[in-house]
Amino acid sequence: MSDTGAPAWPEEFAARYRELGYWTGETFGDMLAARARSHASHVAIVDGDRRWTYAELDERANRVAAGLRERGVGHGDRVVVQLPNIAEFFEIVFGLFKIGALPVFALPAHRAAEIRYFCEFTEAAAYVIADRHDGFDYRTIAGQVTVRHVFVVGDPGAFTPFDSLRREPAGEIAGPVASDLAFLQLSGGSTGVPKLIPRTHDDYLYSVRASAEICGLDERSVYLVALPAAHNFPLSSPGTLGVLYAGGTVVPAPTPAPDVAFRLIEAERVTITAVVPPLALAWLDAAKRTTADLSSLDVLQVGGAKFSEQAARRVRPELGCRLQQVFGMAEGLVNYTRLDDPEEIVTGTQGRPISPDDELRIVDDADRDVPPGATGHLLTRGPYTIRGYYRAAEHNAHAFTADGFYRTGDLVRRTPAGYLVVEGRAKDQINRGGEKIAAEEVENHLLAHESVHDVAVVSMPDEFLGERTCAFVIPRGTPPKVSQLKAFLRDRGLAGYKLPDRVEVVAEFPMTGVGKVSKAELRAEISRVLAERLAKRTGA
């Protein structure tokens, strides 16, 4: 492990990835500077009535970089960025890229518990927020973290105005090199605390460039940021970075609600956007009634969770655009259906890898390859898949194989044509409509409640979100109600999407042969309960 806390690729792999032209030595700061030269007056970002050209975005990033430097933030420093979808997100992120400081990409849904942890664990130098968004005041979190600086877009309250960061650059800024870390991304996780994913300029920019090509982006592309901008999918698959690489235009949406998103698609002639399956369903339903002109929309990307074949078939007829399925992970590997694939591949698979050098293995519980076409655990390594989490040596020992394959925790099968179909998940995680919840993290918080003797958190099927969260509780004294447990977790500062949707009180847990709680049986049990309830309601 190097002193950056990030396990690097072995030199023979790094050399090969350079030789093959995947790692080019370009940084994200270089990329923006190059676009500011080649596309100076082309619009890069549209946020409300603000339209920033490439020249302006680059100049703003340089100014913010100078301001960060003046405040003592520099190369290798970590900065927790928690912003809604606004233009300043790109200004600060590129400002940080320019000086080699590392954004830590928090989501707007995170609350004090998560943010405190990110700040402490990464020893962050600064925390960047907007004053308020979606009815929440982020300055209340800022009061609870120990960082040197809090920069606030909007009304700064007791903190430092983001505007004061914009300084006149004094000469050239010495930037990072492409093999340096560019940022820390969050893992969906399956452990007690979220894991951080270290990505380099070299590896990430490769995935961005290749994704932009697969998705046919060019300077006429207009990308609507419907999902939270910091998430890996809208950031780089091909996302905002892919569109900026291609010289196109990025349109951040304040919310993905169909009325807002559809108005923006019409007004800015959006050509491509990315959503999670529940949003795709909401858009499909809203498309029937809308008066908005969606004719510019060429590609709807759907990913983050399994999109049902039935819903996938509706996209072209009902939204009038092409569908692209995306099965990716912040750790690296991203699979796409290709835009010219036949309909049955686009609707029936989750795509194939970006790179000819993405190595995939599908294995059984003992890491033996399963026969072709059989379902097994997906392992992967390649030119943009990490070799280890940030500062997590112990966890890395089992999250990766000895020869560097990442254990994705996904159960997949491969079609004869090389496309992946996601069949399930082996990791202890709930995928709530694309939002990932580590069961153990929620369990640890619930165990602190006085009425909880023991708890097991599992997924339960949900028609709209795919999965929701069910907490099986063995009570101590009076059994707790779901509303009480939710309030308790909210008070502890946990993000709203992690609160359990349902609580089942039980006297004991079913056990596996080796004496572990059988989550498989708990999942089966809650599915049975829900199916019975549904049968009763529908009189079946």
Ligand code: OOB
């Ligand atoms: C994306 O990234 P993460 O890091 O939030 O979550 C990764 C996990 C995968 O391991 C898998 O369990 C699940 O999310 N997943 C899917 C899926 N896409 C992601 N499961 C079934 N079908 C899909 N299409 O979610 C992400 C990152 C980049 C691009 C797209 C998604």
